[in-house]
Amino acid sequence: MKIGVLLKQVPDSEARIKVKADGSGIETGDIKYVINPFDEYGVEEALKLKKAKGGEVVIFSFGPKKADEAIRGALAMGADRAVRVDGTGLEGSDNYAVARVLAAAVKAEGMDIVFAGKQAIDDDSAQVPQLVAEFLDWPEVGPVETFEMVDDTTIKVERAIGGGSKEVIQSALPAVVAAEKGLNSPRYASLPGIMKAKRKKIDVKTPDALGIPAAEMGAGAALVKVTKWSPPPVRAAGKVLKGELSETIPQLVKLLHEEAKVI
Amino acid sequence: MGRPTERRGDRPTIVADQGGDVAFDGVDFMAFDSLLSEEERLTRDTVRQFVEDEVLPIIADHFQKGKFPAHLLPQMAELGLFGANLKGYGAAGVNNVAYGLMMQELERGDSGIRSFASVQGGLVMYPIHTFGSEAQKRRYLPELVSARLVGCYGLTEADAGSDPGSMRTHAVADGTSYILNGSKMWITNGSIADVAIVWAKLDGIVHGFIVERDTRGFETREIDNKFSLRASVTSELFFDDCRIPKENLLPHTAGLxxxxxxxxxxxxxxxxxxxxxxxxxxxxxxxxxxxxxxxxxxxxxxxxxxxxxxxxxxxxxxxxxxxxxxxxxxxxxxxxxxxxxxxxxxxxxxxxxxxxxxxxxxxxxxxxxxxxxxxxxxxxxxxxxxxxxxxxxxxxxxxxxxxxxxxxxxx
CATH class of the missing domain: 1.20.140.10 (Butyryl-CoA Dehydrogenase, subunit A, domain 3)
Incomplete structure (x- = not known):
């Protein structure tokens, strides 16, 4: 089987993010980057499927050269090779544009199934898996909590639909499968795996080479534009009321009513 | 790496810099990371994550109970942590900086866990790799890489610490065997070891010998009254007319x-x-x-x-x-x-x-x-x-x- 995984490099969820003073983005200087955690479930499921069915696992990513580090991490986990669509100079591409080039890259490699994280933890858009499926004219299922092969061309997955209920879906392949937390426990990259990954190939392709003009990518061409970034408001210090209870209780009630507006 | 733990995956948070507490991300005051290769960073990060997930949650309990967390060994072996800087025989073959960063992360967990890795790799696999015969390397190294065998290293004696040349343990040739007599003290992994690298004098010159666990005349006793390294096994080794085959001499050792x-x-x-x-x-x-x-x-x-x-x-x-x-x-x-x-x-x-x-x-x-x-x-x-x-x-x-x-x- 030819098994693809969509992977995005994102700031570590533990990173302290600072918004630039002019609100045009975030300070990227000192941030540590990692594989999007939800994508790690995708990589793990792909590796399990390869073990069961044979074939190869190919990582697909859109990003600048720096993204190779995250890609190399997935190769160290055991993926066979990768295709990176070069995003150098195309910062600000929206989900539509990113999905378009990823779909073109997947199509060029001829995959049987593609895994992805249900969303990236940086912008939390949760759109790319669906859009990629749309551009490929494939079905998309997600966020999935279980995955199994019914036969060589049919998959069965479960997704939560609220209130503890599960929806069980069967789908024909090829399909895009978006992973939810708990689908599996992603393996650690082993030291021999890290050594092997050094020799695995990351093919770098330009959007143009995939038939998508660079002019239709980037911030300028975005259909959805991010107009401003702002940090969460700094929490104000709490207020302590001092004095006799007979005085402070009415004060508290008043503050809850007038300032906090909760009663 | 940002492995999705319960906390991370559930509600991914990007917090503004309010000085809040974050998970361990190393100490890097002067762009130390910029001097590392991708391979070195990946090695450090994977071991850091392992320690975060598997060692830190259990280590205080093991330390208090004086218990070595042996259940971690298969996973550590799978990660390729044993003898990781050696070449061939199933070892990972990472460079010495990546190996060092691995040790850094292990000891961030506990010195006892790092001690295990030091002994297994640096004191058991390394001498077999460096001073052993081809047959010895093939027999022992893959088993030690995978931790199917645990090793220990016997040099120090009760009366020979900083001055190992004064050791009393000695070997005498007898037909196709050597007969070992003596004892070793303060030996990490001693009681749980399947194989010991033992240093003993043969005709007055120090040599290394491989002694397997079930050899008659080889006994161990755990030192269990420690205030330190309590999540690690420390033992005494005793050799009482312990007869080992001549092919268990490490042939390329040359004195102390x-x-x-x-x-x-x-x-x-x-x-x-x-x-x-x-x-x-x-x-x-x-x-x-x-x-x-x-x-x-x-x-x-x-x-x-x-x-x-x-x-x-x-x-x-x-x-x-x-x-x-x-x-x-x-x-x-x-x-x-x-x-x-x-x-x-x-x-x-x-x-x-x-x-x-x-x-x-x-x-x-x-x-x-x-x-x-x-x-x-x-x-x-x-x-x-x-x-x-x-x-x-x-x-x-x-x-x-x-x-x-x-x-x-x-x-």
Whole structure:
């Protein structure tokens, strides 16, 4: 089987993010980057499927050269090779544009199934898996909590639909499968795996080479534009009321009513 | 790596910089990371994540109960942590800087876990790899890489510590065998070892021998009354007319120097490991100081606290760069034993000082096992003594500087 995984490099969820003073983005200087955690479930499921069915696992990513580090991490986990669509100079591409080039890259490699994280933890858009499926004219299922092969061309997955209920879906392949937390426990990259990954190939392709003009990518061409970034408001210090209870209780009630507006 | 733990995956958060507490992300004051290769960073991050997920949640309990967490061994083997800087025979073959960073992360967990890796790799696999016959390498190394066999290293004796040349354990040739007699003391992994590398005098010259667990006349006894390295096994080994086949002699050992070469390997890993313990203590102290309110303000705002934190960060940063250079020299084949002595001596000394300072900064909370600093401090007392005491490393440096050996005062 030819098994693809969509992977995005994102700031570590533990990173302290600072918004630039002019609100045009975030300070990227000192941030540590990692594989999007939800994508790690995708990589793990792909590796399990390869073990069961044979074939190869190919990582697909859109990003600048720096993204190779995250890609190399997935190769160290055991993926066979990768295709990176070069995003150098195309910062600000929206989900539509990113999905378009990823779909073109997947199509060029001829995959049987593609895994992805249900969303990236940086912008939390949760759109790319669906859009990629749309551009490929494939079905998309997600966020999935279980995955199994019914036969060589049919998959069965479960997704939560609220209130503890599960929806069980069967789908024909090829399909895009978006992973939810708990689908599996992603393996650690082993030291021999890290050594092997050094020799695995990351093919770098330009959007143009995939038939998508660079002019239709980037911030300028975005259909959805991010107009401003702002940090969460700094929490104000709490207020302590001092004095006799007979005085402070009415004060508290008043503050809850007038300032906090909760009663 | 950002492995999705319960906390991370559930509600991915990107927090504004409000000085909130974040998970351990190393200590990097002067862009140390920029000097590392992708392979080196990946190695460190994967071991860091393993320690975060598997070691830290259980280590205090194991330390308190005096129990080695043997259940971690299959996973550590699968990660390729044993003998990781050796080539071939199933070993990972990473460079010495990646190997060092692995040791740093393991000791951020616990010195006992790092000690296991040091012994298995630097003191058991390394001598077989360096001084062993091809048959010995094929037989033992793949089994040790996978931890299907556990090894120990018997050099020190009750009356021969810093002066290993005075050892009494000896071997006598007898037909197709050697007969070993003597005992070894303070042996990490001794009671759980399947195979021991034992140093003994044969015709007055020190040689290395491979002794398997079930050899008649080989017994072990665990030393279980320790205040230190409690999550690690320390034992005595006894050889009583222990008959081993002649092919178990490590053929390329040449006197005590061979035994000391093994120690240089292990000391290199310890130099890195100490940085990990120090980082863990520093981060714990820094985080606590920011949250602990006394006299109406975080104790981080007091000059005496800042003085401690500044000293800790300075010493960690100095140790990082010295030890990285040592690793680069080692990869280039240019690291000498006295370079390793300087790093082991300095880093362990400061790690212990930092652990003590961190414990002090934690106040009374620092004496309970909810915090790691005191466990590190207790462990580091051993680390300061084993693999060449602080004093012996001082004398190695003194000999290098002056050309005069000062080990045997009255000789």
């Amino acid at each position: 120097k061979s035994a000391l070469m093994c120690l240089t390997q292990a000391r290199y890993g310890i130099a890195w490991g100490a940085i990990g313990a120090a980082m863990g203590c520093y981060e714990e102290a820094r985080s606590y100081a920011g949250e602990r309110i006394q006299f109406g303000q975080p104790i981080a705002g007091f000059q005496l606290t800042q003085q401690k934190l500044a000293l800790m960060l300075t010493e960690i940063t100095k140790a990082q760069f010295m030890t990285l250079q040592l690793g680069r020299l080692k990869d280039a084949g240019k690291a000498r034993h006295f370079h390793v002595s300087m790093a082991k001596r300095n880093n362990v000394y400061w790690a212990l000082e930092i652990a003590r300072m961190a414990r002090e900064l934690l106040g009374a909370s620092g004496i309970v096992d909810e915090y790691h600093a005191m466990r590190h401090a207790l462990n580091l007392e051993s680390v300061k003594t084993y693999e060449g005491t602080h004093e012996v490393h001082t004398l190695i440096l003194g000999e290098h500087i002056t050309g005069i050996a000062a080990y045997g005062g009255r000789q």
